[in-house]
Amino acid sequence: MAVTLLLDSPGTGSVAVQQSPLAELCACLHVFDEPGHHPASAGWVARAHAELDTALLATAAVWAPLWGAFRARYLLPLSAGSRRTLDDELREVAGLPIGDFVAMTAQALIGKNDTELGPRLGDDVLHRLRLISSSRMEIGARLRADPEGVRGELLDFLAAFAAAAFDAEWPALRRELERDGALRERELRRKGAMVLADFPTASVAGSATGSATGSATGASPGRLRLVFDKLYNATARVDDHRPCLLVPTVHGRPHFVIKHYPGYPVVIQYSADGTTTPTLETARRRLAALQDPTRLRLCYAILRNPVATAELATQLGMTAPQVSRHLRRLREAQLVHTHRRGSVVYYQLDADAIERLGPDLLSVLYR
Template structure:
């Protein structure tokens, strides 16, 4: 179930690359609401959550359906240019027409596949559909329909309080990294055909249909046309490993992509290969020996009642899985399981699943 960007009628000049603090703030709010998706930021999440004032924490819990599952389009760049300040981007939310605001908020709150225009024309049905998903979604939907102006004012105030309480300092810390990523992406992609330009920001993307479209490996079945529309490529740090593609009518298309890892994240196929290797009973038994001490091939063969060639074949597989280290000392080569790499497989599996 891919996301397909239809490039017909679009050109490379339609693409803008830059930073968006409101997008990064939403990524922070998502990770605070869904910490199990972001294990690598656990210390930052715990520290930030503990620093929140009780009133702001209460409001973030109330508004969490806006960013917990489906990111709200309001908290992605609504218009250009990119690289605006967070205050400017919050002001754009405040100035958006009420209809556009309500439809964008309703689409995120409901969290399923539906026409957000129905939220205004069929308020009762919309609230009931949200209540069917969760109590918090139903409550938030009721607040939105009862008084959109107050809902927006409270949301804008909440975002401003987030900036004051934790995000201003975090944005100052990471802004240069994101700006450098955007600058490097511009230089790297200059002159590339549109399909290669768009797909190059993520290993989950590839040009298809002879360059007339880009396919993203996502758990969605969605086609977004770029014809007559701008495209924003926005890097994120706190959003990783998630790759977000949004293409609602009336707004620029946004590809919110994680900055490059030190190494590219493993694909689902690569993770399946690693797990298959590690699930073999003989290799699991070898790992039990190798996790505690460095051992030679001959010693492993004696302990496991195997031949040396058998042990060597299993060790080669563990090396392919990326969990084995081997070091020569004198005449002997000693093997050991790299515990840190073994533990990271769980995190990499999560990244591959939620990307």
């Protein structure tokens, strides 16, 4: 499964780096709600808990579905432009057409890119929310009864939370985001839209040519197709009228978020430190490689010291070609290091990759 972005030729200038205090605020709120998956932010979570009063903590828990794994689209930049303050971005949310606000909120509550959700919530939507959780159904019911009131309460909470636990943190975060943004902008000037292919979850699928493939996607001739490994399928166009905004995040690591709500810029939020989640295929290969008992014995044999194939064959009572086939599977799964001395190749287990497999798998599922 994948999200496919259809771009005009790489030099169109339809991709831009954009810093967003609102996006980082909501990354902080996501970390606050799910701290176990974000150990690098543990210090900030501890400080926030110490500084917030119980009423604000309780309110944060009520709104948490809006910045969960599928966060509301309006919590990321709604338009391209010069640097904005948090107040600027909150005003932009306040000016969002109420129908779009309702539909974006419903998407976040359900956790799906459901394009059928309209500006009015029907009984079917509330029924779906009820099946997910009573707290989400309660927000949905309030949203249907008084959407403007819900928006006002949410914006008031975001401003209050920022004042209590984010504003003091923001200057340091901004400097880190600016450093990353400068590097990304330099690459953007050098590569154009092809900078998107640098993300580890991305692959270039070629350009549409007006063939059957082109007509199926609605792509025009010469349009570049970039495919991002995700846990759902979607296709979105990027052009001068609908740019792609690259939004770095500190507290959002290791998530890689793509938002493509119709009529608004495509937004990619990525880790500012370069931390990335492995692809679903990489996680699958690693799990498959470790299912075999013989490969587990090999892992044990090369855990502490590098060992040559011939010696491994002796230790395991196998032929060298048999050992080589199993080592190839471990190498393809990126679970071993190799180095050569003369004509002999030595293998050693990548213990860090094994240790990360649990968190990496969880990150894949969170994506």
